Every structure is written in C-alpha cells, then in structure tokens.
Amino acid sequence: MGSIRAKLLPPALAIAFAVLLCAVTLLFSGSSPLEALGAMVGSLGRGTTAVDVVNTATSYYIVALAAALGFQMNLLNIGIEGQYRLAACVAAIVGGAVTLPFGLGVVVTMLAAAATGAAWVGIAALLKVYRGVSEVISTIMLNALSFGVIAYLISSDMFGELRGNNIGTPYLPESNRVPGFSFGSSGTVFGMVLVAAALGVGYWVLMNRTRFGFELRASGKSPTAAAAGGVNAKKMILVTLLISGAVAGLAGLPELLGRDHTFSLNFPAGYGFTGLAVALLGRNNPVGIAFGALLWAFLDKSRLALDNVGVPSEIVTIMQGSIVLSVVVAYELVRRVELRAEQRRVGGQNPPGSGEPRPVSAGGAV
Amino acid sequence: MTSPVPEEGTGRDAGVPSDTAAVPAVRLSGITKRFPGVVANADVHLSVRAGEVHALCGENGAGKSTLMKILYGMQQPDEGTIEVEGRAVVFRSPADAIDAGVGMVHQHFMLADNLTVLENVLLGAEKLHGIGRRARAKVAELARRAGLTVDLSLLVEELGVADRQRVEILKVLYRGARIVILDEPTAVLVPQEVDELFATLREMRADGYTFLFISHKLDEVRAIADSVTVIRRGTTVGTADPRTVTSRQLAEMMVGSELPSPETRVSSVTDVEVLRVEGLTLRSEGSERPLLDSIDLTVRAGEIVGIAGVEGNGQVELVEAVMGMRRAHAGTVRLSGVDLTTKGTMARREAGIGYVPEDRTRHGLLLDEPLWSNRILGFQSRRPVSSGAWLSIEGARSDTARIVEQFDVRTPGIDVAAGALSGGNQQKLIVGRELSGDPVLLIASHPTRGVDVGAQAGIWEHIKTARAQGLAVLLVSADLDELIGLSDTIRVIYGGRLVADADPRSVTPEELGAAMTGAADVGSGRGAADQSTPGTDDGEAGQSTRGGDR
Structure with a gap:
C-alpha cells in the first residue's frame, strides 16, 4: 500500500542513480555521456527501432507477468526461460499441423503454448508440494532439460525440417498467424500486443x-x-506455479505468430531472466511492469546506436544491472520511511495516554 | 493497592546482610521503552546493590530482555535514567556500558570456535593489555576467579557448554566489568553444572562483583539470588527476598493476581454442546511422543472454557488441531454435531469458528496490508467481504469501518497498514473481525497479551458480551487472572493431557499454579469453595506475598 509517491519514487530514484553511474563510467572511459544519451534517444526516431522496442517489450511484459505471479507469493519461477521456449516450440508444432477456420487455429496454438508452459512448471510444482524441493533448484534444472527436449522435438527425425543451415518446425499456415498493425516503413507492431495488454488487465483483476x-x-x-x-x-503453490507457467508459455508467441512463423534454432532466448528483472522493476504492478518492459526493451535496442557513435554498448548492461540493484534498495528505503510516517500519523491520532501501558496495580504482589 | 514502584529498601530490609545505605551498583528509574505497536518497558524501577546477585524474574515476553539490552547499551530508553555506582550514565552502545563496568553474557554464546580461549578473550580488547605476556597473565588470573580451569591455549570448539559459558564470563571480566548481566545462564546447563556455576558466582560475589541474573526458573532464583525483582507486562511489580518468598508466591507475582471484575459474572452456560473434542491425539513428527494425548473437551453455548497451563504443554497444538492447521493423528472434532475432523481450516471457519491467534503479527494480520484488506483474511469466502470467487471491496471497507467504530480501534482510517497500529488496536481489530459473521465458537489464544489496559478491558467486555449472546469460547491464557475472571470452567493442560478441572469461582491462583506444574491434582477445586471468593483470594494472595517480602 501507500501513496503514489511511494510507488513512483523508488524506480525514479533507481533509474536516476543508474544513469548517474553510467555517466560517470562513460566519463572515465573517455566518452561523452550526453552524446551517448543523445544517440540512444535519437535511435528511436530512425528505422524500425520504436516498433522493435514495443515488440520486444510485448514478450518482456508477458514473461514479467509470469514472474510477478510467483513473486507475489515468494515463489521464484526461474524456469520461465525453459517454459516459454518449450511452449513456443510445441505451439509451433501444433500450429503448423492444424488448420481451423475463424482464427480458431490461433486459439488452439495459444492453448497449446499455455498448457505446455504449465505442464513444464507443473513438474517443479509437484516436487515442491509433495517433496519439498525448492522451486528455484528444480526450475533451473528444468531449464537445462528444456534445451534437450527442444533439440529433440525440432530434429528432422521428429517435427523439424532442415532449411539451409538452420533447422526448424514447418511454417505456420496463414490462418494460424496473427496479423500486426503496420506502420509502413517504421515496421509492424505485433498483434499479440493486445493479448499482452489483456493479460495485464487479467492479472490486475x-x-x-x-x-x-x-x-x-x-x-x-x-x-x-x-x-x-x-x-x-x-494448493496455492500448485495453482500459482501452474498459472505462472501458463502465462510464461505465451511469451514466445508474439515472435512466433507475428513474425517468425516457425520455431528454429535462432528463436530468441534469455527472455525468462529479463522477465525476473522487469517484474522486480515494476514491483509486480501491471502498469509498472509495462513501463519496466518498455525501458528494458529500449535499453536493449539502443545498443546498436551506441556502437554507431563509438560508445561501448556494454554500458547498457551496466545500466540494467545497476537499475535492478538500486531499485531493490530504493523500494526498501521508501517502504521504511513510509511505515514510519504512517506510525507517526497513527500515533498522533490517539489521545495522549491511550497508548500507555496498563498501570499495573500490583494486586498486593509487592 | 500498592503502587507499581517497589519501595526501595522494603524488599531487602530483612535478612540481607550488606548495608542498605551504600550507593546501588545499578539503579534504573522510570525506564520506558516503546516499540512501534508495543510498550516493552513501562516505568521500570530497579535497584541493585553492589556485591549482590540480583535476580530479574518474569514470564517470556514480560520485558526482561529489553530491559537488559537497555542497561547494556544495545537499546536506548525513551524515558528514564540509568545510574551506575551513583553516576548518571547514558549508554549509546555496549562499548559505553563496558566502559562503565557493565558487561553482559548472552544466552547464546558469541565465541569463535576456531580460536583459542585466550584469543577469544583478547579479540576486540587488544588495546587493554596488548596480546602478549601481560594479557595472558591477566586472563589467567581472571580465569581462576571465573572458575575456568582449562588450558587457555585450547581451542574453544573443544570445550563443553559450561566451559564456554565461563569463557564468556571471562571475556566480560577482562573488559573490566564489575557488574555482570547473565541472560538465562542456566538454560543451557545440566543441574550439576548449574550448581558449579552458582558456586563460582558466590565466590565472585565475595570478591565484590555484582550480578544481574535473568531467569524464569524460580527454584534457581531462590537458590542463588540475594534479592529478586519481578517484572510483569513490561513493568516491575515488586522486589522480594528469596529466602522468605516461596516459588509459588513468586509465580503469582509473575502472572499477576488481579481479577478482571469477576463480581459481574452471571452464568450464561447452556446445555447446548457446541464444540466436542474426543480422543484428540497429536504426535510430534518422527517420534511417538504425544504432543496431545487423548484430549476430551466440550464447550457449550454461552460457556467460556479456560485452558490453564505452563506454556509448551500442548496449548498451541490443541488450538491448531481444533482449527485444522495441524492434522490430528486420532480423535474427532465436532462442531454443533457436525464432524469437522477431516476438514481444513477454511471449512472449519465457515462452519462458525472464529480464531484469535496467540501471535497476532504472525498469525492474525497482514502487516503491510490496509485494515480493510485484513478484514478479508479468514473470511475470503464469505459475505460481506466476498461473494464466492470475487472479493467485495466495498463490503470489506464498510464492515471494517463498523469494526473500527464498534470495537474502538484507534486509527486515522481504514487505509492505514495494520502494522502501523499499536498492539492493542491490532488486537481489537482481530477480535472484531473474528466475532463478525456470527461465529458459534471463538478460540481465543492469549487474547490480551501485550495490549494496554484500555484495550484489555475492551476485549474482555466484547468476549463477555458475545458469551452472554450464546457464543462458546475456548480461552487459552497464561494470565491466571484472565482465566479465573473470564472462564466458566477451567481445564488444566499438562504434558499434552488435560489433567485437572478447576472451578473459577473457588480456585485460587496458587492452586491453579500448582496444578499447572503437574505436581498437585487440584481436582475440581471445589474443596476450596468454602474457603474464599475470588475477590478475597486477591487480597489473601497479596497478603501472603507481602509477608514474604518482610
């Protein structure tokens, strides 16, 4: 709880601190912080960068919602990485195989993805509930396992097909693709943005x-x-992890249904870990997570622009790391200040004396 | 009756040999320490003469540890003064306390296992006598005084518990302490080691050291202490001479003997059984030792059944088994004839059980959530705060406003986080919540522990009112006054079994105390019925204790 200030202050402080830290780092390495910042912001107006940011943020948003679901009850679903990739792979196989009218194919594909994500985390959930295995350990192990399972599924012996030096699932039929919103030469925003927004609303409700x-x-x-x-x-652990896994399963779909239409060897990886950071930054709040996802995607995409002006793009990694670290500190600081202020407010409410301890009438015990 | 301030001197006029005119080694006056939501110490007065062993007694949570942390500089009092050997001092840190000659031996040892005894003693005190021969000679001399006979170059990990404790004492002495606080020093020792420790303390006392001995083991206190100060509910209730006071009298001082307006009692007990527990048995994990052993218990509508017992005899387990938070291994729990044995906590709550938990911050509230959100906890399946799967925020808010109004919860509003309220107001909120939704049974565990007097009276009043309207109440309390004052029937629990019944109209705190130790069978307590009424019990108890002082 708390005021708007308590919600906005910590991330603002954290980002300001991270920017400052990066500026100092840049100065030490002999680059101009202002030039770097200008290049990063300027890149938004060029080519498809702005649309790319939104598209990437869509996936980040979904994985972050999955992470936030777990965070809300102190469950760390580290396995989002494996869940979304395996789910995207299975969805690509299912979506490539079925053709249904009226966009039902898309629905089936999405359900397949959600079911796969839930099933994969379900292993960790059952282990935790019935055997007390920490979900952190088991989901990390499941991540490693998912690589092998995916490699097996997309091998040409199973569902994959060899295309040049790449291997992937068959392309989705036209009916199972999700059209985007075209901005001409600026690119096309994935239609899955709407699904992500709906997930955010659903999460809040x-x-x-x-x-x-x-x-x-x-x-x-x-x-x-x-x-x-x-x-x-x-029951709560089981259901929460299953929902988290199902949401995570949808995170690979913006790319799959909107652009790639196949699950191949170069399907994007690493979203799962980004999602944990974004959920932290957004404080498990659906609006906060949206800003966090956009910020993260913007930082990722601005790497290219930095390279162009001769600034080492690793500065982005430094910035992301320092944002995550300082946001944790800032939230805790603000929380303590707020609690103290509230206690003072409550204390002021009570008439003097009411908070005093009972005057022990010694009952003759002295 | 008498004031909470112990009259300086009265407790020690008799029997104590040293001169009373001397400046006390330690004198605490009017110490008050508040934490958010609780008052840990309130107007504490304590005077310790030089060269005595002074025991500080009180129940768990009475405020002993806080007081000693204040004396050792780990915490600063909000009000009050500390004098050491006649000089007023302000301790900002333990270092200040050590400089003033006050040292503390913690209950949990703070030793480096992989260092030798000598190194452990010198660690952090190298400035005093260096780390060479001079330091070694000094440590060796003090070791003799502290009764530590082991080789100083032995690693601490090779020492037993009793020797480790002596190393801790030695550390304190080496830093120049003349006044040593011992926090429950016997808790880790076997009886023989306790005797040895006491022998050492007596010798050191003869050398002029002063000890503040924190304990709740009354026999030990009587064995070693020259005077005893009892602390209850955060304040000192009096000083006694251990040579003349009995353990029972001390216990009574610790738990209090003030009866909550028993004269207004009108029996409202009906013959409608609400809770019926039969053969309830619970074993600790991985062992056959029963935590609860064939408990049979009935609570009728309009009846308050009090469970008396020394803490740790199965009260927590009984409550949690009835609430469904622990699964019993045998036995049945029925509520108004409906078998709840296999049901979960939510189903039991829905069947009409309200629950005021023992630890409100751990079990009763979500501290960073607003009050209205806390209103939902435990009721998330029921109106007015919810309609099935959907919460009704409006319903929760308006019903929280009702509780705040009706139960006099002092708060600026219902959007305040529960953690910001004082303990008493938190508890009123919980009681208000648990009494809503027309429960048929209320399980109240220590419902007024750690709350101020106003809130206490209010909570008692609400429980009594609900009882008059036919509510069945299972009351667990360590406060004998509360038990005797509120209950219609008292059952004594000992070692996981209900060992005795008592009639609150006739039983005295002493009889109840004896039954709680499993020593005596209080029977129905009716044997004492003609002896007195609770009102006069109070006076008598006071008289006898007072007598013990003199």
Missing part, C-alpha cells in the same frame, strides 16, 4: 478483485497468517 488473488498475496506476505486464515498453502 485476479490479484485485486478475486478471492484467489487475495489468498495468493496473503500467502506471499505472511504464510502463517494465511494458514490461520484458512488458505491451503499446498
């Missing part, structure tokens, strides 16, 4: 307006109080 969301947040904030309040911890 789930968290703030449903019994399930309340129980989920309660479990995260205080497992003991949740248990006393009748929340079934095992």
